[in-house]
Amino acid sequence: MRVVAKFGGTSLGSGDRIDRAADSVANAVREGHQIAVVASAMGSTTDDLLEDITFDAEEGDRAEIVSMGERTSVRMLKAALTARDIDAVFLEPGHPDWPVVTNARGEVDVEETQRRARKLAERMDGVVPVITGFLAEDHDGNVTTLGRGGSDTTAVMLGCYMDADEVVIVTDVEGIMTGDPHVVEGARNVGEITVDELRNLSFRGAEVVAPSALTYKDADLDVRVIHYQHSNLLTGGTSIEGEFENIIDMRDKPLACLTVAGRAIRNSHGILARLSQALSDADINIDGVASGMDSITFYVDADVAERAENILHREVVSEDTLSSVTVTDDVAVIRVLGGDFPSQPGVVRDIVNPISDAGISLHDVITSATSVAVFVPWDDRERALDAVQSNFEG
Numbered sequence: 001m002r003v004v005a006k007f008g009g010t011s012l013g014s015g016d017r018i019d020r021a022a023d024s025v026a027n028a029v030r031e032g033h034q035i036a037v038v039a040s041a042m043g044s045t046t047d048d049l050l051e052d053i054t055f056d057a058e059e060g061d062r063a064e065i066v067s068m069g070e071r072t073s074v075r076m077l078k079a080a081l082t083a084r085d086i087d088a089v090f091l092e093p094g095h096p097d098w099p100v101v102t103n104a105r106g107e108v109d110v111e112e113t114q115r116r117a118r119k120l121a122e123r124m125d126g127v128v129p130v131i132t133g134f135l136a137e138d139h140d141g142n143v144t145t146l147g148r149g150g151s152d153t154t155a156v157m158l159g160c161y162m163d164a165d166e167v168v169i170v171t172d173v174e175g176i177m178t179g180d181p182h183v184v185e186g187a188r189n190v191g192e193i194t195v196d197e198l199r200n201l202s203f204r205g206a207e208v209v210a211p212s213a214l215t216y217k218d219a220d221l222d223v224r225v226i227h228y229q230h231s232n233l234l235t236g237g238t239s240i241e242g243e244f245e246n247i248i249d250m251r252d253k254p255l256a257c258l259t260v261a262g263r264a265i266r267n268s269h270g271i272l273a274r275l276s277q278a279l280s281d282a283d284i285n286i287d288g289v290a291s292g293m294d295s296i297t298f299y300v301d302a303d304v305a306e307r308a309e310n311i312l313h314r315e316v317v318s319e320d321t322l323s324s325v326t327v328t329d330d331v332a333v334i335r336v337l338g339g340d341f342p343s344q345p346g347v348v349r350d351i352v353n354p355i356s357d358a359g360i361s362l363h364d365v366i367t368s369a370t371s372v373a374v375f376v377p378w379d380d381r382e383r384a385l386d387a388v389q390s391n392f393e394g
Contacts, residue, residue, distance in 0.1 A: 001165040002124065003028065003233065006038040006133060006155035010172035011228030012073050013043040021170065022080035024233045025128060029086055033234070034124040036158065037088075038133045039077055040151040041069025046134070063135075063143040067093070070132035070151075078130045088128040091120075093137035097129070099161075100136040100154060102144045108136070108157070117161035131158070149210020156213040159221055166222040168233050169209055175225045175238030176201075176208055195242045199370050209240070219243045247337040250385050254378045255287055255331040256305030257363055259297045260312055262322035266293050271321070278311050287333065288373060290364045297364065299375065302329060331363055332381035334388055335373045348372055354391035360384050 005028075007021050028035050040046075046069045053062060074090035081088035091098055099116040101109045120129060133151025136144045146153045152169060159167035176198065179187040199211050208225055217223055219242060226237030265271050272289075275296060279286060284307065288299040300308050309327050316322040336351055351372050352365060360383060363375035376384045 001234070002034040002036075002121065002162065003166050003168060004036045004038060004155050004159040004162065004164045005168045005170060005233055006151055007040065007073075007077070007228070008151065008169070008171045009040045009043050009045070009069075011170045012039060012041075012077070017228060018042075018076050018080050020228065020231075022077060022084055022086075024170075024231055025077075025081060026084040026086050027231070028233050029128060034121075035128050035233075036120075036124060036162065036164070037074075037077060037128060037130045038151055038155040038158065039070060039073040039130060040133050041066075042073050042076070045069030045072070060142055063145050066145065067132070067135050067143050070135055074130045074132050081128055081130070086128055087126055088130055090130045090132075092132045093135050093143045094141065097123070098137060099131070099158060100146070102136045102138050104138070106138075106144060108146070109139070112139075113157070114161045117158050118163070121162040121164075147212065149212055152210035152213035153216070156209075156221070156223060157216040159223070160216045160218060164221065166224065166234075167217075168237075169223065169225045170228050170230075170233075171208065171225060172228060173208065173225070174227045175236075176240075190238050192239050192241055195240060196370060198240055214240070217243055248334065248385070248389055249337070250332065250334045250381060251287075254302040254329070255299045255333060255375070256302045256308070257297060257299055257328040257331050257375070258305065258308055258312055258325060259295050259328075260316060260322060260325045261295045262316075262319070264293065265296055265321065266291065268321050271319070272296055274319070275312060275315055278315050279308060282307065282311050284308050284311070288364070288366050288375070290366055299331065299333065299364075302331075305329060328363065330378035331375050332378045332384070333373055333375050334381070334385055335371055336388065337371045350391065351388055354387035355384050358383055358387045360387070 011021055012018055025035050025037060046066050049066050049069060053065060071092050074092060078088045078090040097120055099113060099120050101112045103109045133154040134146055136146055138144050156167050175189045176193050177187045178190060195214050195217055199214050223240040224237045230236050260275060284300055284304050286298055286300060290297045305327055309325060312325045316325050348367060360376055360380045366373045
């Protein structure tokens with residue numbers, strides 16, 4: 001197998017942990033696998049260096065300074081591997097074989113990085129490249145960076161471009177957990193999780209794999225997350241399945257929009273749960289929910305709208321804070337699924353404005369970390385879809 005193993009700062013936070021990392025790499029090499037290593041800065045070195053830049057430094061100088069954490073890590077790991085009779089070489093910006101290149105806008109130069117990554121992969125027989133994560137260089141040889149979570153990005157990107165079988169993210173948790181083990185009792189490891197699920201968790205605060213890294217994961221590349229105490233790089237942890245795609249999708253059946261109005265609903269505990277449970281008990285699926293201070297709107301299949309209205313009406317009658325329920329029939333939904341929405345300012349505008357420019361009214365816009373759903377009149381669905389596709393897809 002060809003494997004890219006990324007060791008996070010915690011997994012390299014001491015001499016003992018560097019020894020453990022080197023042992024796991026050496027064992028995999030001795031088993032006949034090709035291993036490339038991506039190393040983060042030891043411990044909190046990068047954050048410490050950033051905090052020490054209290055003066056007005058130019059961007060190039062800042063990149064050079066913060067690069068010292070990763071530069072130290074690769075030297076330590078290379079030395080530890082050499083001590084184990086493993087042929088290793090450390091790579092950092094400026095090295096002739098350095099693979100990650102950015103363009104004038106600071107974005108990854110995909111074509112050049114792919115070319116260099118493939119060339120590096122051809123030289124991996126018996127040699128372990130130990131690569132600084134987070135860092136890149138521009139076409140003039142200046143040090144640049146890939147932003148927060150850049151070491152994860154380096155690893156998955158190189159795994160993709162080097163045609164690796166697997167990328168292993170070595171961190172300080174037992175893979176992806178059901179909850180934060182420092183907060184909830186009984187948190188356990190999740191054996192598998194989809195890219196879509198993980199990206200949503202990552203954008204909402206789960207610091208396991210950087211969201212930017214997962215944009216490079218395709219269906220042919222396996223990605224796993226394991227604990228640094230795990231002695232075997234090639235087993236255990238959590239497997240990240242699938243790939244995240246940019247998709248514009250229109251539901252092929254009409255929806256009905258049911259709005260329940262009431263006094264200060266948002267401040268009334270349990271109202272949303274009660275209404276949702278009533279629909280669930282009747283086997284009515286909810287396609288979308290939007291809430292305001294004085295209303296909650298449910299989108300359900302149009303063919304169950306009358307039954308859903310009666311169910312919600314019973315709840316309105318029995319709850320003093322609720323006033324009425326109304327129904328709008330024949331609603332269409334168009335969903336845009338994207339890889340990196342939270343880091344794309346104006347993305348909702350780019351989806352909504354073309355619909356408005358086409359003279360189409362909006363029932364609702366519901367957003368998440370990785371999708372935007374727009375609800376429009378059913379008769380306007382084709383025009384709305386064309387507007388989004390022509391303006392959002394470019």
